[in-house]
Amino acid sequence: MSGKVFVNYRQRDAAGNLLPHALLVEALADQLSVHFGREAVYFDTTLRVGEPYPAALRARLAETDVLVVVIHSTWLSDLADRSGRHVDWVHDEIATAIENGIRLLPVVLTGATMPMRQDLPAAIGELAHAQGVELRFGSLAAGVQSVLAEIELVVSPQTPELVVAVEPLPDRTRVGAAVGVIMLAVLLGCANIAVGFVPFPELSAVWNAALFAGLPTFSLLIFLLISASRFALRRPMDWLDERLARTPNRAFVVFGAGVFTLGLGMVTLMLVATSGLDADTLIVAEIIVFGAVLVMGIAWLRNQGRTPDWPRRPGAATPFWVRHACVELETRLRSWTAPLPLARQRDARLALANIRSAVAALNAPESLQLFGWWRKRSPWVTLSHTGLAASAIVLATLALVLGWIADGPDIAGALWWLGGATLITGCYLGAIAFEYGCDRAQVDAINATIEERLASLEDQLVVLSKPGLIAPHHLRPS
Structure with missing residues (x-):
């Protein structure tokens, strides 16, 4: 019609x-x-x-x-x-x-x-x-x-104009960060060879280069453990996210997370203190912990007075965004009374269109493929992690070259390098695989209920949009 x-x-x-x-x-x-x-x-x-x-x-x-x-x-x-x-x-x-x-x-x-x-x-x-x-x-x-x-x-x-989910532009800062990490690692390694700039002078240049390689490798291992935990706990995390999305004031979560971080930092300091490290190290650790808590506190305070525009455009389509957009629309429809003003009707229809557009982006062919998902929609494992992995491999290779220069080529050094490179690559690819699996599981959970959920929202909107009896109709007989 x-x-x-x-x-x-x-x-x-x-x-x-x-x-x-x-x-x-x-x-x-x-x-x-x-x-x-x-x-x-x-x-x-x-x-x-x-x-x-x-x-x-x-x-x-x-x-x-x-x-x-x-x-x-x-x-x-x-x-x-x-x-x-x-x-x-x-x-x-x-x-x-x-x-x-x-x-x-x-x-x-x-x-x-x-x-x-x-x-x-x-x-x-x-x-x-x-x-x-x-x-x-x-x-x-x-x-x-x-x-x-x-x-x-x-x-x-x-029909309300469908707002296509905004594709994030290539992040040049992340590319620069990845390249900067690699260059810094190479410069530190070269300085180690040229002027003996080593954190542990009592160790040889080979071991110092290996220690340099171990730092980003350890970071990648932490990322792998976090990604694996997210994948293992994806269902409880979805449930918790749904509950938090329905909380009228979510700022207390930020404050609670800050208190938890502070407590965790204190426990860590106690463990560090018993390990025999000097007072300077403890002071640096305390500054880092309290600095993190201060930043979270400022974010919490800013969040108190922040009133985001609605309906919001999806800057990047994620299951998290879709879930929160649905909950926000549900909350508003429950609080509104009929008949809705035209402005609210238009806003609600636009919010529905935005949600449908974000769901379509989540199920786009490029999002279903691992490489396309990593390039455009990975919320966690990004180019910065690529820089860490690359710098770790570069430093491991530098340690191998230094060892061969000092003692000549040997099988043991090559095997150590191969094992380190395998560990680095495995941590990096494993984190990507876990994050991809977690994201797809969340998308599948969204797809399982989204049509029924949107149909319910549309029905509520239709009921609320019906005219009231304030303006009666006239019917004149002949």
């Missing part, structure tokens, strides 16, 4: 003065354009410059499915004043609509009443039988929604 709407109204009186209700009618036409689309609503101010007025109106009227007849307080008297004129567009448009079987929708403004059959010229007498809608001061929004509901019986509302 589609169609066109034509707005019929009296813009000026017989003396050519602009009538007071003209601005209200223009606002009504604008609301109709938003709801049904600008191409579907014909209004006299939408005529193009230089377009022949009579021919354009007749052509548009021939395509019309609903004629909205705006009746103001002096509508009948103005109609009588024009009766002796050769052309009265208000009269002619209504007469043409009746002749062509176009549906009439009278809109009665404050101070006006529906005309009776005996008060109308014979050519437009059928207007008195049409069901009308009141637009009254104090209940304008409800009246406009009643007008929209009546027109929707004939004309289809426009």
